[in-house]
Amino acid sequence: MSEPEEGLVSGAARDAGGWMGALAVAQVATSADGTIVRWNRAAQELLGYTPQQVVGRHIAELLHPGADRSLGRSLWEAAATGRGVMGTVTAWHAAGHPIELEIWASPLPDRHEDTSAVVVFAADAHSARRIRGSSAVWDGLFARSPIGIGVFDTHLRFLRVNPAMEKMNGLPESAHIGRRLSQLLPQINASDMEEAMRAVLDSGRPVLDFRRTGRTPADPEHDRVWSCSYVRVEDPAGRALGIIATLLDITDQQRAHTEAEAGRRRLALLSEASIRIGSSLELERTAQELADLAVPRLADAVTVDVLDTLARGDDPVAGLSAGVALRRLGKAPLSGSPVTSALAPLGRTLDFPAGAPYTQALAGRHPFLLARLDAEAIAPAARHTSRPARLLELGVHSFMMIPLVARDLVLGVATFYRTRPLGPFDHDDVTLAAELAARAAISIDNARLYHREHDTAVTLQRSMLPQHITPPPGIEVAHRYLPASDANEVGGDWYDVLRLPSGKAALLIGDVMGHGTAAAAVMGRLSASVRALARLDLEPQEILAQLEEALEDLAEPMLATLLYIVVDPATGHCRITRAGHPPPALVTPDGEVQLLQVPPGTPLGVGGTRYITTDRTLEPGSVLVLYTDGLIESRTSDIDERLAELTNTLAEPSPSLDAMCDSLLARLVPASADDDIALLIARTAHAKA
Numbered sequence: 001m002s003e004p005e006e007g008l009v010s011g012a013a014r015d016a017g018g019w020m021g022a023l024a025v026a027q028v029a030t031s032a033d034g035t036i037v038r039w040n041r042a043a044q045e046l047l048g049y050t051p052q053q054v055v056g057r058h059i060a061e062l063l064h065p066g067a068d069r070s071l072g073r074s075l076w077e078a079a080a081t082g083r084g085v086m087g088t089v090t091a092w093h094a095a096g097h098p099i100e101l102e103i104w105a106s107p108l109p110d111r112h113e114d115t116s117a118v119v120v121f122a123a124d125a126h127s128a129r130r131i132r133g134s135s136a137v138w139d140g141l142f143a144r145s146p147i148g149i150g151v152f153d154t155h156l157r158f159l160r161v162n163p164a165m166e167k168m169n170g171l172p173e174s175a176h177i178g179r180r181l182s183q184l185l186p187q188i189n190a191s192d193m194e195e196a197m198r199a200v201l202d203s204g205r206p207v208l209d210f211r212r213t214g215r216t217p218a219d220p221e222h223d224r225v226w227s228c229s230y231v232r233v234e235d236p237a238g239r240a241l242g243i244i245a246t247l248l249d250i251t252d253q254q255r256a257h258t259e260a261e262a263g264r265r266r267l268a269l270l271s272e273a274s275i276r277i278g279s280s281l282e283l284e285r286t287a288q289e290l291a292d293l294a295v296p297r298l299a300d301a302v303t304v305d306v307l308d309t310l311a312r313g314d315d316p317v318a319g320l321s322a323g324v325a326l327r328r329l330g331k332a333p334l335s336g337s338p339v340t341s342a343l344a345p346l347g348r349t350l351d352f353p354a355g356a357p358y359t360q361a362l363a364g365r366h367p368f369l370l371a372r373l374d375a376e377a378i379a380p381a382a383r384h385t386s387r388p389a390r391l392l393e394l395g396v397h398s399f400m401m402i403p404l405v406a407r408d409l410v411l412g413v414a415t416f417y418r419t420r421p422l423g424p425f426d427h428d429d430v431t432l433a434a435e436l437a438a439r440a441a442i443s444i445d446n447a448r449l450y451h452r453e454h455d456t457a458v459t460l461q462r463s464m465l466p467q468h469i470t471p472p473p474g475i476e477v478a479h480r481y482l483p484a485s486d487a488n489e490v491g492g493d494w495y496d497v498l499r500l501p502s503g504k505a506a507l508l509i510g511d512v513m514g515h516g517t518a519a520a521a522v523m524g525r526l527s528a529s530v531r532a533l534a535r536l537d538l539e540p541q542e543i544l545a546q547l548e549e550a551l552e553d554l555a556e557p558m559l560a561t562l563l564y565i566v567v568d569p570a571t572g573h574c575r576i577t578r579a580g581h582p583p584p585a586l587v588t589p590d591g592e593v594q595l596l597q598v599p600p601g602t603p604l605g606v607g608g609t610r611y612i613t614t615d616r617t618l619e620p621g622s623v624l625v626l627y628t629d630g631l632i633e634s635r636t637s638d639i640d641e642r643l644a645e646l647t648n649t650l651a652e653p654s655p656s657l658d659a660m661c662d663s664l665l666a667r668l669v670p671a672s673a674d675d676d677i678a679l680l681i682a683r684t685a686h687a688k689a
Contacts, residue, residue, distance in 0.1 A: 027043060027121060034059050142162045148226075151242060158184070161173050169216045171217055181193055189213065211226070226249055226251075262428065276289050282447060287412075300337070306444060307325070339394050369430055400430055401413050414436075478660070478680075492676060493677065493678035494509070505682075508562065526562075544577060547560075558605055564577045565577075567618075567624070572619060572622070580606075585627075589622060593650045621685070625679075635674065
């Protein structure tokens with residue numbers, strides 16, 4: 001056999017099965033009598049002899065001295081009968097050691113003589129057995145493995161596929177052989193896969209868990225997901241022979257993973273919603289919090305609309321038979337989105353007739369989903385407005401409306417739009433949006449109830465405060481009442497100026513230690529009791545004792561502080577009694593400011609206290625400042641610092657008592673008061689010139 005023929009045979013062997021392991025095969029030719037006539041390079045590498053050392057010698061001379069000579073006899077018999085033989089013999093290596101060989105011999109008839117030459121193929125027996133064993137294991141694995149296995153040549157053409165891959169691809173092995181993946185299955189991002197395989201051929205580094213998604217003839221209607229691994233196959237010299245690819249269908253696992261991830265994202269979003277939505281009791285802020293939270297994790301644009309009656313501070317209407325008016329209080333994103341730019345701005349009131357989808361969604365109290373938005377889907381709404389067609393032009397392909405319902409009241413609607421290629425809104429999206437909307441609806445209704453409670457408490461509080469104060473001659477007064485911004489802090493502060501016998505006046509200020517309408521009601525009861533008792537011209541400590549008994553009669557115990565000052569404008573004499581209330585401030589005619597040091601007493605309702613009255617004579621033109629603790633208490637400052645700020649403010653000249661009131665509130669009270677504030681300032685008759 002010539003050298004070119006030998007190269008072709010070796011190459012074919014590699015292509016057919018070399019990927020399982022390379023085997024060096026010696027080729028020897030003998031004459032009919034066993035004389036070696038040809039010795040190739042592989043024979044020299046296997047046994048160590050050069051052609052010059054063996055050509056012309058009998059082949060039996062290369063056997064180990066103790067080897068069985070029956071193979072030689074078989075060869076001659078084969079030559080005579082024209083049959084081939086095979087077996088195992090022990091040869092003697094040129095280096096002086098035995099080597100076990102597997103022999104395949106076949107007669108080659110001589111066209112010019114009646115005798116036949118013999119062609120002998122020999123290989124290392126140990127290597128041959130190893131390859132046969134590997135081949136058996138490989139063939140078993142290849143046939144029975146549930147993992148798809150494919151063998152590619154260096155041109156990335158299929159050489160072989162196992163039954164599992166045939167099933168995955170929906171094509172028989174014959175359809176694969178000789179074709180590239182990009183030719184066979186163009187719908188599975190084949191170009192990316194071939195790029196990965198080329199990288200493995202070039203570098204020798206395997207690629208593991210390369211994900212591919214697509215459709216094959218086995219399941220042409222659904223996307224499948226595979227995990228692919230690629231390993232380069234090499235010959236003993238390290239040259240690339242091809243690629244072995246293994247594929248595992250992970251569609252179900254990927255779907256479960258995707259669903260689990262989506263579930264975790266939903267839980268994270270709901271957890272964040274419990275923190276962010278309803279952080280304040282403001283309608284506008286709550287609506288905007290819902291919109292901001294849903295973009296972009298659920299939708300690309302969101303609007304939140306509440307009933308216009310609710311936005312105006314009224315209770316929601318009971319029916320929607322005549323249509324509905326909605327006020328837009330939330331929208332996201334606020335800028336940079338063509339979709340939200342095309343929608344009505346914040347603060348706009350939108351009127352919808354009874355047959356409009358918005359009205360129907362509210363009336364039905366169920367989510368309204370248009371999974372795929374198209375001209376047919378928007379036709380009902382298009383009769384009322386051109387905006388749906390505009391949204392369709394801007395790429396909105398999926399849409400849902402979720403009513404805001406809390407405590408069996410319809411409060412508004414949240415609308416979600418999707419433009420990104422994420423697929424349409426599905427049932428899980430509707431469920432998540434409904435959860436978010438339910439939380440927002442509760443917060444919106446809490447805000448409604450809060451404002452109603454706040455307004456009720458403030459109304460009750462103001463109604464029980466003196467509407468018209470007419471002090472006796474010789475006393476000038478100014479007063480202020482500032483309700484807390486929080487409904488939970490409104491209701492317990494009051495002040496009054498009472499005309500007493502003999503031209504005296506009672507200045508009083510108090511604070512019920514409770515909040516809301518209950519505190520306002522107790523405050524009203526105490527105020528009425530003080531007015532009745534003061535007219536009896538009782539001593540201050542007796543009045544406080546009677547008020548203690550009034551508090552004991554309440555079904556639920558409550559405490560109250562009180563500052564009661566009786567002033568005689570004719571003499572400047574005053575009597576001061578405290579029941580746990582902050583001390584009054586005195587501003588003398590020359591501008592000196594001091595906090596009057598009188599026994600503090602304990603709040604009314606504690607019981608068992610004997611209150612002490614302190615006498616003091618004021619100069620004409622002196623100013624008494626009575627206030628509740630809301631003026632001087634702060635979450636960020638010490639009480640002594642606040643009292644110092646009070647006296648410093650009073651030390652500044654003021655043109656009038658009203659100006660003094662305004663100055664105190666401006667300096668000491670933040671934009672939104674944390675507590676009720678009552679302030680009463682009285683000045684005795686001016687000094688004579």
